[in-house]
Amino acid sequence: MYDIIGIWVGAFFTLAIYSFLYKENPIYRLAEHLVVGISAGYGMAITYQITVKPRLIDPLLSGDHWILLIPGILGLLYITRFIPRISWLSRYPIGFYMGTAMGVGFPLTMKANVLRQLEGAMVPLYQSGMAWYEVTGNIVMILGTLAALIYFFFSKPHKGLFFGTGSKIGIWVIMVGFGATFGFTVMGRISLLIGRIQYLLGDWLHLIE
Amino acid sequence: MIISLLVVVLALLQPAIEITDVQDRPNDAGDGLHIYLAMPESTDDLFSLLIYRKEVSQPDSCWKPVLIELIPDIGEFIVDGYDPDYIIEPEVEYMFMPATVTASGDTLMGEVFVSPVVSRGEYFNTSEISVFVAGMLFILLIFYYFGKAQRGQQMYLRPIAGIEAIDEAIGRATEMGKSILYVPGLGTIADVATIASLTILGRVARKIAEYQTSLIVPNCDPIVYTVVTETVKQGYLEAGRPDAYDPDSVFFLTTSQFAFVAGVNGIMMREKPATNFYLGMFWAESLLLAETGSLSGAIQIAGTDAVTQLPFFITTCDYTLIGEELYAASAYLGREPKQIGALKGQDACKAIVMVLLTLWVILSVVSTITGNDSILFLREILLSGGAG
Numbered sequence: 001m002y003d004i005i006g007i008w009v010g011a012f013f014t015l016a017i018y019s020f021l022y023k024e025n026p027i028y029r030l031a032e033h034l035v036v037g038i039s040a041g042y043g044m045a046i047t048y049q050i051t052v053k054p055r056l057i058d059p060l061l062s063g064d065h066w067i068l069l070i071p072g073i074l075g076l077l078y079i080t081r082f083i084p085r086i087s088w089l090s091r092y093p094i095g096f097y098m099g100t101a102m103g104v105g106f107p108l109t110m111k112a113n114v115l116r117q118l119e120g121a122m123v124p125l126y127q128s129g130m131a132w133y134e135v136t137g138n139i140v141m142i143l144g145t146l147a148a149l150i151y152f153f154f155s156k157p158h159k160g161l162f163f164g165t166g167s168k169i170g171i172w173v174i175m176v177g178f179g180a181t182f183g184f185t186v187m188g189r190i191s192l193l194i195g196r197i198q199y200l201l202g203d204w205l206h207l208i209e
Numbered sequence: 210m211i212i213s214l215l216v217v218v219l220a221l222l223q224p225a226i227e228i229t230d231v232q233d234r235p236n237d238a239g240d241g242l243h244i245y246l247a248m249p250e251s252t253d254d255l256f257s258l259l260i261y262r263k264e265v266s267q268p269d270s271c272w273k274p275v276l277i278e279l280i281p282d283i284g285e286f287i288v289d290g291y292d293p294d295y296i297i298e299p300e301v302e303y304m305f306m307p308a309t310v311t312a313s314g315d316t317l318m319g320e321v322f323v324s325p326v327v328s329r330g331e332y333f334n335t336s337e338i339s340v341f342v343a344g345m346l347f348i349l350l351i352f353y354y355f356g357k358a359q360r361g362q363q364m365y366l367r368p369i370a371g372i373e374a375i376d377e378a379i380g381r382a383t384e385m386g387k388s389i390l391y392v393p394g395l396g397t398i399a400d401v402a403t404i405a406s407l408t409i410l411g412r413v414a415r416k417i418a419e420y421q422t423s424l425i426v427p428n429c430d431p432i433v434y435t436v437v438t439e440t441v442k443q444g445y446l447e448a449g450r451p452d453a454y455d456p457d458s459v460f461f462l463t464t465s466q467f468a469f470v471a472g473v474n475g476i477m478m479r480e481k482p483a484t485n486f487y488l489g490m491f492w493a494e495s496l497l498l499a500e501t502g503s504l505s506g507a508i509q510i511a512g513t514d515a516v517t518q519l520p521f522f523i524t525t526c527d528y529t530l531i532g533e534e535l536y537a538a539s540a541y542l543g544r545e546p547k548q549i550g551a552l553k554g555q556d557a558c559k560a561i562v563m564v565l566l567t568l569w570v571i572l573s574v575v576s577t578i579t580g581n582d583s584i585l586f587l588r589e590i591l592l593s594g595g596a597g
Contacts, residue, residue, distance in 0.1 A: 017471065024478035032471040039465030081435065094398075094436055101399030109401065110347065111340045118562055122588040125573040142570055149563050152533040155556045157367050174531065175523075182520035189496075 011204040014196055121145045144173040224249040225309040225317035226258050231324035234288060236337075239299030239330030241290035244276075246283065246307070255280045257310045260289065265302040265323060272306060290328070297328050339590070350557045355550025364553055371510060371528035372541045375409075375486075378508050379416045382483035388423040389413070390482040392473060392498065393437055394489020394513065395429040395466060401536065402514045403433060406489035407440050408539035408548075409512075413486065414444025418453055425476060426459040429469045434461045470494040474501040487511040487526070488535060491518045499525035512538065 016031035056072055059065040074096060080089040123138045150163060151170030158167040201207045227247045234241030244260065260276035263269075275295040278287055289305075290297035297303070307319035358364060382389045391410055396403040410426070417424050426441060428434035438459045445454040462472045474497065477485070485502040487495070488511065495511075495518040502509050503525050511522035512530030522529045530538055536555070540548035569587055576584050 020474065020478075024475065029475060032475045035465075035468040036463050036472045039468035040461075040463040043464040078435070090435065091439075094432065094439075097432060098398055098404075098436075101397075102404075105399055105401070107337065107340050107344055110344050111337070114558070114562070115339055115343060118565060119588060121566060122569045124576065124585065125570065126577045142566060146563060146566055149559050149566075153556055153559055154366050154369075154537055154552060155364070157365075177516075178520040178523060181517050182524070185517060185520070189493075 007203050011200055014200060117145075144169075148173050225319045226255070226307050227319045228305050228307050228322035231303075231305065231322065231326060232286075233326045233328050234290065236331055236334040237290075237328075239328045240297050241288055242297055242303070242324065242326075242328055243286040244289055244305060245286045248283070252280050254312050255309055256312045256314075258283060258287075259308040259310060259316075260287070261306040261308065262289065262295070262303055265304050274308075299330055300327050302327055346561070347554065347558050351551050351554030353550075354553035354557070355547055358546035358550045358553070364549055366537075366541060366549070366552065369530070369534055369537065369541065371512065371530045371534060372538045374508075374510055374528045375413065375538075375542065376416065378484040378486075378510055379413065379420060379422065381508055383420040383422045385483045387483035388425050388480055389417060389484045389486070390425045390427075390473075390477065390480070390502075390507070391486040392427060392489070393433060394487070394491055395469065395494065396433070396490025397430050398432050398436060400490040402488075402490040402512075403430075405536045405539060406512070407433075407436060409486075409488055409535075409542060410437065411440045411444050411447075412539070412542040414441045415448045418445040418448035418450045421450075421453060423455070424458045425480065425482060427462045427469070427473050427476065428460065429462060429464060429466075431461060431464070434459070466492065466494055467497075470497045473498060477501050477505045477507070481505055482507050485509045487513070487522065488530070488538075489513065491515050491522075493518075496521040496525065502526075 013031050013035070016027045019025055020028045056068055056075075059068055060072070074093040077089045077093050080086045121142055123141065125138050125142070126135050147166050147170035149170070150166035151158075151174065153163070153167075156163045158164055198208065202209070226249065228244055229247045230245040232243045232245070233239075234243050246258075249255070257280060258276075258278045259274050260278075261272040262275045263271040263273065273295065275292065276287060276289055289295075302324065304321055304323045306321045309317040309319065311317065354364070379389060391413060393406045393410060394400070394403055398404070414424065424441065426437055428437055438456075441459050442451070442454055445451050462469050476482075477498075478501065482505070485499075485505075485507045487498060487502075487509070491498075491513050492515065495513070495515075499509060499511060499522055509526040510528045510530070511526040512535035513519060513522065514532045514535060516532070519529065519531055523531075533555070537552050540552040565587065572584050572587060576582055
């Protein structure tokens with residue numbers, strides 16, 4: 001019985017959200033407000049169950065890990081936003097979090113976005129036994145990387161043979177890459193749509209197996 | 210009966226995986242151990258390996274399964290300590306017991322192995338030297354250009370269409386008497402794109418306060434929301450109009466990705482903002498947002514460093530800041546020495562990368578002609594320095 005109610009509710013809200021394709025309407029608005037409200041409440045409950053309780057409250061209640069009082073107090077300082085006289089205290093956890101995130105993120109970004117990429121681009125142009133298409137691929141990759149870097153160079157105008165032509169090739173390389181990504185992602189989205197149609201025609205209306 | 214007995218006997222005869230050695234994982238905080246294994250000659254009938262661990266001083270009831278590895282994925286050693294639920298404490302003596310799970314579901318217990326070493330932390334991670342050197346170089350370059358900019362030296366920055374359009378888009382909304390929607394992405398405050406977006410939001414808020422246009426900023430992340438509130442407030446303060454700041458203009462919607470999209474789409478169709486900004490970190494919601502914004506007739510400026518989402522913004526928005534352009538936007542808008550210095554420093558780093566790549570091409574060609582691979586040392590330096 002509950003399964004059937006669940007399927008009908010799911011089908012109703014799927015159609016309610018799809019009704020936006022026609023225009024913004026009260027049914028869509030109902031679905032929108034429900035999904036926003038429920039997800040916010042659900043998110044809060046999940047955060048408590050997955051993070052606050054097992055990572056803070058339980059260890060503190062067990063009598064160990066008193067060090068957790070520091071993040072606990074920092075977290076509580078956020079709530080001072082509701083008391084205008086001491087709301088400035090909420091800047092401390094924000095500052096601490098931002099500083100930590102930047103400090104941890106900097107070497108990781110340097111490694112993943114610069115050094116690893118550079119290492120990946122440094123492939124031998126030719127080695128014995130390499131097929132012609134592999135050699136062509138390597139040349140295109142290295143020159144394409146160089147051209148894309150020229151496009152993102154802000155200190156020189158995009159004029160002349162090196163910066164002008166280089167940046168033009170660079171934007172072409174970037175757009176070809178984006179085209180491939182676009183096609184790939186759209187394929188994924190279509191599979192999501194197919195999933196929803198299967199739900200409506202199969203689980204709900206039983207028109208397909 | 211006989212067959213089942215035979216199966217049990219065969220299972221018992223099957224050699225189990227044994228632990229041969231345990232070593233401290235190098236270059237860590239003392240929270241990892243390498244467990245070396247002796248594998249049987251044939252692993253065809255084996256499915257997975259379970260590792261039980263306990264402290265030497267604990268009773269036998271404290272054995273806990275801390276690791277599970279599928280047989281084909283096991284290399285020379287396995288790493289213990291990466292699971293936050295079963296951490297390795299530094300300087301603690303541990304003992305291990307392997308359990309091999311066969312394809313038929315039997316479990317073969319191996320012998321208990323007492324670790325000859327304890328895990329110890331190191332102050333300096335030698336495998337990350339290249340990251341350290343590159344990071345220091347980057348910081349030095351930024352300070353160098355920052356100093357130059359502070360001394361008043363004029364530095365050229367080429368124009369970027371998307372950034373120049375920001376003022377134009379704010380002006381358009383003012384003329385039309387409509388609001389401006391600013392979505393700072395769905396990322397956390399730790400995302401570089403979110404930080405860049407907030408810097409731009411500060412500028413945009415100041416301009417909006419000067420023009421007395423209304424602003425709508427929905428938020429997905431609670432921490433970003435608090436920073437956004439401060440940023441917008443500061444923007445109004447800098448414009449000399451703190452009284453014009455509306456606390457309801459910045460609000461938290463939900464942390465759920467698609468619920469957030471549903472909410473923002475509804476706002477777009479009801480409020481019909483004249484200008485939509487999508488600047489920050491975006492995932493699958495990018496097309497849903499930008500397509501709805503396009504339908505509502507707003508001028509749209511987007512910017513993100515999420516490579517998979519950029520194509521969607523490019524196809525649906527009037528202007529798109531691609532990756533690095535988003536980081537550069539704050540320097541363009543503010544023209545402050547600190548930000549220009551940072552941008553110039555980034556450019557200098559890109560120049561170094563370009564030089565290294567060009568050098569690599571030359572070395573690669575020379576290596577092909579001479580047949581001498583040893584001159585391809587450049588990549589080895591990066592690899593041995595921890596980039597690999």
